[in-house]
Amino acid sequence: MYTLSEENYLKAIYRLSDDGLKASTSAIAAMLENNPASVVDMLKKMKKKRLIDYDKKSGAQLTTKGHKTALIVIRKHRLWEFFLHEKLRYSWDEIHEIAEQLEHIQHPDLADRLDKFLGFPKFDPHGDPIPQADGKMAKTSKITLSELPAGRPSQVVGVKDSSVPFLQYLQKLDVGIGTKITLIETITYDSSLVVKIEKRSQTTVSRRFAENIYVQE
Amino acid sequence: MYTLSEENYLKAIYRLSDDGLKASTSAIAAMLENNPASVVDMLKKMKKKRLIDYDKKSGAQLTTKGHKTALIVIRKHRLWEFFLHEKLRYSWDEIHEIAEQLEHIQHPDLADRLDKFLGFPKFDPHGDPIPQADGKMAKTSKITLSELPAGRPSQVVGVKDSSVPFLQYLQKLDVGIGTKITLIETITYDSSLVVKIEKRSQTTVSRRFAENIYVQE
DNA sequence: AAAATTAATTAGTCATGCCTAATTTTGTCT
DNA sequence: AGACAAAATTAGGCATGACTAATTAATTTT
Numbered sequence: 001m002y003t004l005s006e007e008n009y010l011k012a013i014y015r016l017s018d019d020g021l022k023a024s025t026s027a028i029a030a031m032l033e034n035n036p037a038s039v040v041d042m043l044k045k046m047k048k049k050r051l052i053d054y055d056k057k058s059g060a061q062l063t064t065k066g067h068k069t070a071l072i073v074i075r076k077h078r079l080w081e082f083f084l085h086e087k088l089r090y091s092w093d094e095i096h097e098i099a100e101q102l103e104h105i106q107h108p109d110l111a112d113r114l115d116k117f118l119g120f121p122k123f124d125p126h127g128d129p130i131p132q133a134d135g136k137m138a139k140t141s142k143i144t145l146s147e148l149p150a151g152r153p154s155q156v157v158g159v160k161d162s163s164v165p166f167l168q169y170l171q172k173l174d175v176g177i178g179t180k181i182t183l184i185e186t187i188t189y190d191s192s193l194v195v196k197i198e199k200r201s202q203t204t205v206s207r208r209f210a211e212n213i214y215v216q217e
Numbered sequence: 218m219y220t221l222s223e224e225n226y227l228k229a230i231y232r233l234s235d236d237g238l239k240a241s242t243s244a245i246a247a248m249l250e251n252n253p254a255s256v257v258d259m260l261k262k263m264k265k266k267r268l269i270d271y272d273k274k275s276g277a278q279l280t281t282k283g284h285k286t287a288l289i290v291i292r293k294h295r296l297w298e299f300f301l302h303e304k305l306r307y308s309w310d311e312i313h314e315i316a317e318q319l320e321h322i323q324h325p326d327l328a329d330r331l332d333k334f335l336g337f338p339k340f341d342p343h344g345d346p347i348p349q350a351d352g353k354m355a356k357t358s359k360i361t362l363s364e365l366p367a368g369r370p371s372q373v374v375g376v377k378d379s380s381v382p383f384l385q386y387l388q389k390l391d392v393g394i395g396t397k398i399t400l401i402e403t404i405t406y407d408s409s410l411v412v413k414i415e416k417r418s419q420t421t422v423s424r425r426f427a428e429n430i431y432v433q434e
Numbered sequence: 435a436a437a438a439t440t441a442a443t444t445a446g447t448c449a450t451g452c453c454t455a456a457t458t459t460t461g462t463c464t
Numbered sequence: 465a466g467a468c469a470a471a472a473t474t475a476g477g478c479a480t481g482a483c484t485a486a487t488t489a490a491t492t493t494t
Contacts, residue, residue, distance in 0.1 A: 003450080003451090005450080005451060005452090024471080024472090025471070025472055025473085026470085026471060026472080034451090034452075034453095035452075035453060035454080036471075036472065036473085037452090037453075037454080037455095037472085037473075037474080037475095038451065038452050038453070039472095040472065040473055040474085041450095041451075041452085042451075042452090045450090045451095056459085056460085056471090056472070087334055088327075088330040088331065088334055089330070090330070097324070098322065098324045098327060101322045101323065101324075102319075102322060105315065105318045105319060106318065107314070107315045107318075110305075110315060113305040113306070113307070114305065117304055117305055220480080220481090222480080222481060222482090241441080241442090242441070242442055242443085243440085243441060243442080251481090251482075251483095252482075252483060252484080253441075253442065253443085254442085254443075254444080254445095254482090254483075254484080254485095255481070255482050255483070256442095257442065257443055257444085258480095258481075258482085259481075259482095262480090262481090273441090273442070273489090273490085435494105436493100436494090437492100437493080437494080438491100438492080438493070438494090439490100439491080439492070439493085440489100440490080440491070440492085441488100441489080441490070441491085442487100442488080442489070442490085443486100443487080443488070443489085444485105444486085444487070444488090445484105445485090445486080445487095446483105446484090446485090446486100447482100447483075447484080447485105448481105448482080448483075448484105449480105449481100449482085449483105450479105450480085450481095450482105451478105451479100451480095452477100452478085452479085452480105453476100453477075453478075453479105454475105454476090454477085454478105455474105455475090455476090455477105456473100456474085456475080456476105457472100457473080457474070457475095458471100458472080458473070458474085459470100459471080459472070459473080460469100460470080460471070460472085461468100461469085461470075461471090462467100462468085462469080462470090463466105463467085463468080463469095464465105464466090464467085464468100
């Protein structure tokens with residue numbers, strides 16, 4: 001139906017909009033590691049295909065059709081991630097890259113069959129909700145660790161950054177979905193955070209780290 | 218490592234050579250449903266990349282490198298077919314098309330993990346042997362139904378043609394891997410064959426049909 | 435062997451999706 | 465408002481992998 005590139009653009013625009021950011025030429029270019037000039041070309045083509053609307057003021061916006069398509073791709077991505085983790089025993093940091101390829105496999109009911117085979121999971125291994133066959137998606141009231149008030153026990157429910165270095169760092173810290181974290185204090189000097197992870201001794205993590213972990217009280 | 222097109226050319230050349238046919242420009246073009254002129258272009262590029270040797274007399278031949286690559290793709294194709302059939306419950310005639318896409322997914326140990334998850338199957342759902350991690354592959358002493366002498370009971374072990382219409386016809390006849398078939402007689406007039414399938418009443422099948430089913434005595 | 439047919443190749447195009455370099459538009463700062 | 469910086473766009477190219485049309489080479493037929 002759509003090309004690999006188109007699907008990747010749809011995902012990028014979806015993610016930016018979902019994060020409340022403007023899907024500008026440069027933001028999309030940064031996310032896809034493409035040249036802004038290439039993005040302009042592609043956005044024009046996608047506009048003609050009625051996948052997006054575009055004006056410089058508000059950036060790219062998914063049309064109903066674009067949104068639906070993006071959700072299908074994201075659904076497949078997250079289902080495959082679940083498969084890779086649960087069935088093939090791939091680790092947290094390896095699954096994203098493979099799912100980036102698998103998400104583009106086209107077949108009418110592949111996602112639904114996979115979904116059924118996996119037992120209709122609601123979340124992928126990174127804690128992101130999996131869009132259901134009807135397009136609905138579980139909502140999570142997640143905040144980043146950096147937004148958590150001090151002293152309140154919380155649980156890790158997901159990650160914002162799913163890059164390999166970040167996930168490997170998490171693995172080293174033995175932090176995963178469900179890990180309990182309490183913020184002890186914030187260091188004013190460099191905004192780093194002193195936290196208690198499970199029942200271990202206190203550690204300091206950077207602000208950047210804290211901004212990329214989702215927790216729930 | 219290699220592009221989707223290159224992998225498809227490798228597969229086509231492998232299959233032709235394996236069937237004892239000359240991988241000529243036109244044979245490859247027919248198999249890939251491409252224009253012969255396009256094939257000439259591509260073969261030149263693949264020769265430069267040392268995936269094949271080519272001379273007009275003997276057609277294209279896989280180099281060691283090309284052969285190894287082709288086997289990896291075929292291994293992935295057949296493992297995914299097994300997965301689609303066994304785990305996602307896709308029917309015989311649907312799996313090929315999806316596996317055509319899945320076979321191009323790239324990751325160092327994906328095939329091996331999938332192989333392990335599936336319990337190291339030796340044959341795919343169409344009866345074709347799955348190349349193992351070391352490149353070895355089970356050999357089958359299969360003949361086509363058309364080569365079977367009359368009166369000898371045999372069992373279906375695979376299909377040569379894996380097109381959707383053929384597989385759907387088989388499904389209609391309730392013929393699958395393991396089905397018992399005995400040739401009763403060959404009709405001289407049009408070379409069609411009278412056969413007994415399992416314990417059912419005799420049926421007549423065309424020569425073309427018989428040439429595309431593999432059996433073993 | 436000449437003619438006819440089939441196969442292979444060359445030459446020239448095209449769509450896709452990228453790129454760089456140059457230019458224009460927009461936004462911000464003083 | 466004017467100057468500077470950042471963002472967006474245009475123009476021109478390029479690699480990939482297809483295509484058509486025309487040509488050359490190889491096989492068959494007669």
